[in-house]
Amino acid sequence: MEAANNPNSEAVRKPQLIYRCKKCRRIVASEESIVPHELGKGEQCFKWKKRSGDKLGEEKEPTQCSSIFVEPLKWMQPVQEGYVEEKLQCIGCKARLGSFNWAGMQCNCGAWVNPAFQLHKNRLDECYM
DSSP states (O other): HHHHHGGSEEEEEOOOOEEETTTOOOOOEGGBBBBOOOOOOGGGGSSSHHHHHHOOOOOEEEEEOEEEOOOOOOOOHHHTTOOOOEEEEOOOOOEEEEEEEETTEETTTOOEEEEHHHHEEEEEEEOOO
């Protein structure tokens, strides 16, 4: 009971990661809305690589994902309007942030994400609150 009343016993809050539109700085996603996915096998997973027959046997570093996948959010206008796939634009400045497809998309790491609400990291700023 004494520990509950002691102000020093408060848990140290970890800063929360949020994503903002790079153009207008509007918050578009937070850490809680991210849908995690397992890394794929990189270039081997893509159709053009499969057909080329390049089997070099080289071990490459795992590909870093250039996008994040999130749950459908309120600001995603085309999702609210019932589209199956469409581009995602910032509600503030109309900058293109990514796209979505209810049937799924392939990440650049090779993993398949279904359904996919993809936001490109190069169009977002990562911030901590």
